Amino acid sequence: MPGGSRARAIATLVLVGAVLCAAMLLAGQTVRSMLRLEAESSAGRWAAELARALPDIEAIAGGAAPAEESRALLDLSRRLGAVYRYRLHAPDGSAGLSGGFAPGTVPAAAIGEREPKALAAMLAGRTVVRLAEGDGIREPTLRAEAFVPILQGGRVLALAEIDLDFGERHAFYEARLGRLVLGMIALIALAIAVPGAAFYWRTRQKQVADRKIAFLAHFDSLTRLKNRARFAAELPAALTRASESGQGIALHHIDVDRFKDINDTLGHDAGDEILRQAARRLVGLAGPGDIVARLGGDEFVICQQAVRSRVDAECFGRHLVARMGAPFRVRGHDVAMSVSVGTALACVDAEGASERRQRAAADAFVPAAEVLVKRADMALYRAKADGRGRHRLYAEDMNATLTERLAIEALIRRAVEHDGFELYYQPLFAAAEPELRAFEALLRLRDGRGGLVAPDLFIAIAEEMGMISEVGHWVLRHACREAAGWPSHISVSVNLSPAQFADGGVSVLVRSALAESGLAPERLELEITETVLLHDSEHVLRELEQLDMLGVKVVMDDFGTGYSSLAYLWRFRFAGLKIDRSFVMALDDGNDAIASVVRTIVSLGRVLGMRITAEGVETIEQAERLRAMGCDRLQGYLFGRPASASVAARTIRRHDAPRLARRARKSPDSAVA
Ligand code: C2E
Ligand code: MG
Ligand code: MG
Numbered sequence: 001m002p003g004g005s006r007a008r009a010i011a012t013l014v015l016v017g018a019v020l021c022a023a024m025l026l027a028g029q030t031v032r033s034m035l036r037l038e039a040e041s042s043a044g045r046w047a048a049e050l051a052r053a054l055p056d057i058e059a060i061a062g063g064a065a066p067a068e069e070s071r072a073l074l075d076l077s078r079r080l081g082a083v084y085r086y087r088l089h090a091p092d093g094s095a096g097l098s099g100g101f102a103p104g105t106v107p108a109a110a111i112g113e114r115e116p117k118a119l120a121a122m123l124a125g126r127t128v129v130r131l132a133e134g135d136g137i138r139e140p141t142l143r144a145e146a147f148v149p150i151l152q153g154g155r156v157l158a159l160a161e162i163d164l165d166f167g168e169r170h171a172f173y174e175a176r177l178g179r180l181v182l183g184m185i186a187l188i189a190l191a192i193a194v195p196g197a198a199f200y201w202r203t204r205q206k207q208v209a210d211r212k213i214a215f216l217a218h219f220d221s222l223t224r225l226k227n228r229a230r231f232a233a234e235l236p237a238a239l240t241r242a243s244e245s246g247q248g249i250a251l252h253h254i255d256v257d258r259f260k261d262i263n264d265t266l267g268h269d270a271g272d273e274i275l276r277q278a279a280r281r282l283v284g285l286a287g288p289g290d291i292v293a294r295l296g297g298d299e300f301v302i303c304q305q306a307v308r309s310r311v312d313a314e315c316f317g318r319h320l321v322a323r324m325g326a327p328f329r330v331r332g333h334d335v336a337m338s339v340s341v342g343t344a345l346a347c348v349d350a351e352g353a354s355e356r357r358q359r360a361a362a363d364a365f366v367p368a369a370e371v372l373v374k375r376a377d378m379a380l381y382r383a384k385a386d387g388r389g390r391h392r393l394y395a396e397d398m399n400a401t402l403t404e405r406l407a408i409e410a411l412i413r414r415a416v417e418h419d420g421f422e423l424y425y426q427p428l429f430a431a432a433e434p435e436l437r438a439f440e441a442l443l444r445l446r447d448g449r450g451g452l453v454a455p456d457l458f459i460a461i462a463e464e465m466g467m468i469s470e471v472g473h474w475v476l477r478h479a480c481r482e483a484a485g486w487p488s489h490i491s492v493s494v495n496l497s498p499a500q501f502a503d504g505g506v507s508v509l510v511r512s513a514l515a516e517s518g519l520a521p522e523r524l525e526l527e528i529t530e531t532v533l534l535h536d537s538e539h540v541l542r543e544l545e546q547l548d549m550l551g552v553k554v555v556m557d558d559f560g561t562g563y564s565s566l567a568y569l570w571r572f573r574f575a576g577l578k579i580d581r582s583f584v585m586a587l588d589d590g591n592d593a594i595a596s597v598v599r600t601i602v603s604l605g606r607v608l609g610m611r612i613t614a615e616g617v618e619t620i621e622q623a624e625r626l627r628a629m630g631c632d633r634l635q636g637y638l639f640g641r642p643a644s645a646s647v648a649a650r651t652i653r654r655h656d657a658p659r660l661a662r663r664a665r666k667s668p669d670s671a672v673a
């Protein structure tokens with residue numbers, strides 16, 4: 001409980017306690033006043049009754065023996081009322097008759113000596129009442145001692161000293177008033193406590209909400225790391241400290257690669273769990289004074305302090321990539337992911353201390369916080385563009401890269417909105433005899449300056465922007481429509497991005513593209529890379545089975561460049577396998593090991609009943625070697641570059657006439673590749 005609330009609660013308790021005591025005191029006094037009044041009235045009535053009923057009262061008070069009836073009346077009056085003993089005195093104070101005293105307890109002294117004040121009051125015609133407590137055995141627990149003058153026509157006939165037993169009355173009143181007081185106290189307490197409790201509860205709620213708001217203003221609720229705002233607030237101070245102390249700073253901007261895929265395939269809860277674990281891992285990797293923050297989404301930063309050299313920062317950056325690449329355990333599964341890291345430096349230079357002094361004032365040496373952040377950001381873009389899962393240190397030429405990327409993003413958006421993509425088609429030939437078998441549809445985006453944007457680049461950016469499914473759908477529909485116009489023995493290959501599988505429903509899209517175009521399913525080939533099967537392969541395999549059931553051929557593209565996990569080849573019956581261009585190029589180096597790898601891939605394909613295509617064939621020598629190694633199809637610049645649909649149509653016409661002529665000469669069997 002905070003200090004203010006505690007003090008208020010204690011003050012309330014003290015107040016309630018004080019009210020309770022005061023109420024008890026007041027109740028006690030009220031009871032005694034009431035008893036005194038009652039005693040006065042009872043004693044007065046008793047005396048008046050005696051004066052009326054005892055004709056010899058004056059004589060009795062003077063010491064004469066009472067008449068028979070008078071004694072009987074006196075005894076009766078003592079037994080019936082509250083009066084349990086009395087003493088009658090003559091007006092001069094001398095003792096007359098007494099009743100109800102235990103033997104030997106009648107006060108010996110005359111009333112004038114014992115109670116001079118009471119005597120004076122009685123002679124003046126007034127009654128005096130006093131309350132006295134007793135032990136409850138010999139005397140009642142409470143008695144009223146009343147001194148009453150017995151008057152007749154204003155003349156004092158006698159003086160009565162009467163004791164009334166008020167033990168029961170007292171207990172009765174106390175119980176009644178006690179209950180009343182308790183009830184009142186309860187009401188008062190309720191009146192204080194209910195609003196008090198409500199106020200306390202509201203205050204607590206507000207404090208909790210305030211604390212939450214304060215936390216959220218500075219920290220990220222998912223990972224509990226500092227948030228972007230807090231990081232932005234702390235970075236300038238860190239830079240100032242660094243420039244004053246001469247110790248360097250490295251800002252590492254960390255981004256999880258293809259985090260959208262993880263979210264899409266494993267679900268957002270698993271994605272959140274990975275981010276939490278990633279945050280904990282980053283905190284563990286950071287040094288004691290380093291700032292670790294989550295900028296949002298899958299982006300983190302570490303502001304590394306006391307960096308001695310550029311090598312220091314690079315080592316740490318690479319270390320981050322390596323350590324963050326170790327699998328995360330989520331719901332009993334190991335989930336592997338990679339991160340890209342971009343690093344920018346402040347107050348660090350490679351030249352040494354003397355140079356440092358000369359450059360101390362230069363912008364490049366102590367950049368403003370925003371500049372440092374922008375540089376780390378650019379280095380991160382470079383790390384991503386260079387293939388992800390790597391570290392890059394900021395260099396001056398990276399500025400242009402970022403501008404270029406933003407321009408490409410704008411081009412993609414415009415192309416999606418205005419149907420601005422184009423499809424090029426690259427021919428694939430049967431290896432045994434150069435017969436046209438298929439075209440691979442390859443997406444093109446114009447750069448607005450008469451050139452084309454590199455597909456590898458803009459497709460990766462479209463994936464990161466989350467737009468690849470829309471783009472992929474467009475490609476599928478256009479490629480099927482184009483191929484439907486080709487001769488029926490020529491197929492079309494369409495590349496599918498892993499992100500399209502993550503979004504799900506690929507088979508539905510394929511079925512609708514086939515239905516829309518009228519293309520026979522066996523004339524459509526879909527090229528996927530191994531990365532498709534990296535995450536949640538069960539879900540992907542189900543999708544691939546669906547495609548297989550449609551009659552479409554699924555081909556493993558770029559085989560040999562990725563993880564090349566042969567397990568994938570066993571788990572799904574791929575119709576074909578495309579050996580990556582890098583192997584074909586490596587063959588030229590005369591590397592025997594590469595040649596035997598290619599031969600192994602070919603024989604593996606044979607065993608699994610797959611058609612083997614070699615990509616990137618540029619020379620006749622390459623074509624001959626690959627043919628000799630047993631490849632079924634060849635694709636590359638040697639046979640034709642990717643070109644527009646009209647060029648593809650011309651290629652078909654050029655190759656179809658001789659084919660038909662050959663076919664007429666040869667047996668039909670030889671045309672099967
Ligand atoms: P890929 O599927 O492996 O496509 C083959 C790439 O190799 C194409 O590059 C093609 O132009 C190039 N190539 C073909 N023969 C030769 C050769 O003899 N020498 C050399 N040096 N290169 C050759 P491109 O068109 O730049 O496409 C690059 C990648 O972009 C493709 O690789 C594919 O992964 C991706 N891509 C292209 N279109 C699409 C698409 O519609 N959807 C998806 N998801 N990815 C696509
Ligand atoms: Mg391909
Ligand atoms: Mg390929």
